Amino acid sequence: MISSLGASFWALPEALGRRANLLGRTLSSGYRLVVGRHGLTAWQASRRVLFAQVFFTGVQALLPICGAGLALSGIMMGVGYRTLAGWGAQRDFGDLMRLVVLTEFGPLLTALIVIGRSGTAITTELAGMRLNHEIDALEAHGVDPYAYLAAPRLFGVASANLALTLCLIASTYLGCVLLAPFMQGISMPIFLSDLGEAMLPEALRRCVVKALLFGLTIPIITVYHGFTVGHDINEIPRAATRAVVGAMSAVFALDALVALVAHG
Amino acid sequence: MAEPLAGGALLELEGVRGLSLRLLPGEAVAAVGPLGCGKTALLRIAAGLEPCESGERRLASERTAIVFRQGGLVRNITLADNLLLPLYYQLLPSSEAEERSSAALEAFGLAPFASERPGGLSNDSRILAQFARATALGADLLFVDDAFSQLTRSAAAKAERWLKDELVKGCLAVMMTGVEAQAIPQLPTRIVELAGPGAAS
Numbered sequence: 001m002i003s004s005l006g007a008s009f010w011a012l013p014e015a016l017g018r019r020a021n022l023l024g025r026t027l028s029s030g031y032r033l034v035v036g037r038h039g040l041t042a043w044q045a046s047r048r049v050l051f052a053q054v055f056f057t058g059v060q061a062l063l064p065i066c067g068a069g070l071a072l073s074g075i076m077m078g079v080g081y082r083t084l085a086g087w088g089a090q091r092d093f094g095d096l097m098r099l100v101v102l103t104e105f106g107p108l109l110t111a112l113i114v115i116g117r118s119g120t121a122i123t124t125e126l127a128g129m130r131l132n133h134e135i136d137a138l139e140a141h142g143v144d145p146y147a148y149l150a151a152p153r154l155f156g157v158a159s160a161n162l163a164l165t166l167c168l169i170a171s172t173y174l175g176c177v178l179l180a181p182f183m184q185g186i187s188m189p190i191f192l193s194d195l196g197e198a199m200l201p202e203a204l205r206r207c208v209v210k211a212l213l214f215g216l217t218i219p220i221i222t223v224y225h226g227f228t229v230g231h232d233i234n235e236i237p238r239a240a241t242r243a244v245v246g247a248m249s250a251v252f253a254l255d256a257l258v259a260l261v262a263h264g
Numbered sequence: 265m266a267e268p269l270a271g272g273a274l275l276e277l278e279g280v281r282g283l284s285l286r287l288l289p290g291e292a293v294a295a296v297g298p299l300g301c302g303k304t305a306l307l308r309i310a311a312g313l314e315p316c317e318s319g320e321r322r323l324a325s326e327r328t329a330i331v332f333r334q335g336g337l338v339r340n341i342t343l344a345d346n347l348l349l350p351l352y353y354q355l356l357p358s359s360e361a362e363e364r365s366s367a368a369l370e371a372f373g374l375a376p377f378a379s380e381r382p383g384g385l386s387n388d389s390r391i392l393a394q395f396a397r398a399t400a401l402g403a404d405l406l407f408v409d410d411a412f413s414q415l416t417r418s419a420a421a422k423a424e425r426w427l428k429d430e431l432v433k434g435c436l437a438v439m440m441t442g443v444e445a446q447a448i449p450q451l452p453t454r455i456v457e458l459a460g461p462g463a464a465s
Binding site for chain 2: 038039040041042044045129131132133134136137138139140141142143144148
């Protein structure tokens with residue numbers, strides 16, 4: 001009883017430590033790659049993996065991200081603007097957009113889409129590579145799997161997540177502007193000026209920080225679960241589920257942490 | 265940088281899963297035994313893919329290679345890139361790496377498939393490509409995990425011929441596994457029989 005309580009107590013720091021170890025090894029391998037310790041051709045091979053990751057996570061997700069942004073604009077105008085207008089506070093819509101879209105739902109919704117789309121793909125791909133002895137073969141032949149597999153995914157997902165967050169926010173604002181003429185009693189110049197004035201640099205900074213934090217957290221967790229899969233093929237879907245739940249929990253926890261720190 | 269071992273040995277195992285052996289250049293050793301007796305586990309420890317929980321493993325080789333009976337090649341890159349990748353990490357100039365990779369593929373009759381991905385190739389080609397990778401790398405220590413039982417007779421003969429040549433030249437040491445001694449190529453091979461889970465006799 002006491003030992004199982006003790007084991008549960010140490011499970012979280014141990015799990016965090018393992019992921020921190022993966023982050024450290026990936027960053028150190030990425031650094032060695034970039035400064036040329038592995039040579040130019042190894043860097044070029046990893047760069048191809050990086051571009052493929054950015055293409056898959058970023059470019060191919062543009063449509064669902066813009067769709068989500070437009071859907072969010074419908075919610076913001078349909079619920080947010082109408083509610084504020086009912087209270088006679090429609091001039092505060094810009095502030096609502098800043099708080100809800102720019103600093104909260106923009107980064108969070110993007111991260112959830114990236115987890116669902118790319119996070120699962122990373123875990124299942126790497127787990128398949130582990131079971132197919134591809135990672136063993138890389139290690140046995142002197143290829144650093146952290147440089148060739150983990151680092152391109154870390155930097156690819158982080159940069160794509162930041163770009164996608166900005167795209168989602170831009171499409172939400174665009175959707176609101178497109179929907180505004182259909183709302184009753186709205187003055188477009190005042191509406192546009194309220195939106196622009198409320199977009200504070202501090203909010204934009206917080207959005208970028210969150211997008212980068214989420215973008216680094218997602219690949220760390222999904223790569224970890226892909227690398228550490230067991231030797232049974234049934235482990236792959238389990239690893240993918242663990243990766244999704246772990247990444248979502250981490251993103252929510254980080255979101256709460258950033259909110260607490262930012263608001264004192 | 266690996267420390268040199270006494271007598272020029274490339275690999276020494278001492279009490280690893282109950283087994284002790286020394287492997288010198290030009291020597292071949294095969295661990296044979298029934299399914300589940302721990303052959304692959306022993307080979308993975310020897311190759312440094314698993315930690316050595318009991319006993320001691322010492323390695324003096326700088327260029328090890330491994331041939332798996334299944335998989336072992338990165339599926340989303342071409343066969344040529346599978347051979348080139350380890351050479352890039354050896355800091356070889358790309359022209360030399362490409363030369364060595366092409367020559368190795370040619371030697372195993374795989375040149376026509378150089379731009380194919382492993383998934384589109386036969387099992388024979390995939391296993392021979394791993395031998396070609398060892399050739400391109402200039403491996404001095406090769407681990408072969410029960411690959412010969414998966415090869416057709418002609419492909420096995422090709423791999424066996426290459427192994428014999430390299431062993432005669434004295435520039436390679438080989439550690440193999442197999443379910444039975446007949447599945448091991450006819451080389452001057454020391455056979456180690458693994459009787460039960462983790463035990464050697």
